[in-house]
Amino acid sequence: MDANTNFWEEKTLDQLAAGQGVPPTLRFEDILGAGAELWKDALDLEEFLRGIYQRRREETGAQAGEAVEIVASP
Numbered sequence: 001m002d003a004n005t006n007f008w009e010e011k012t013l014d015q016l017a018a019g020q021g022v023p024p025t026l027r028f029e030d031i032l033g034a035g036a037e038l039w040k041d042a043l044d045l046e047e048f049l050r051g052i053y054q055r056r057r058e059e060t061g062a063q064a065g066e067a068v069e070i071v072a073s074p
Contacts, residue, residue, distance in 0.1 A: 017024040025031055039045040 011019070014024050039048065
């Protein structure tokens with residue numbers, strides 16, 4: 001990161017896109033549902049998410065229904 005760049009500085013979507021070298025999306029509909037083709041239907045997605053939460057509970061020793069803290073890996 002450039003030493004002159006302020007992390008907390010608010011930027012517009014156009015500025016963020018330019019900083020990442022991507023064209024800005026003109027329509028919200030272009031990104032809405034992105035990745036939807038990864039699952040057959042809503043139930044398939046729910047089963048996928050349920051599996052993720054189950055593995056996190058197993059890794060942390062949490063019980064079903066108990067909150068699981070999500071920590072990003074470095």
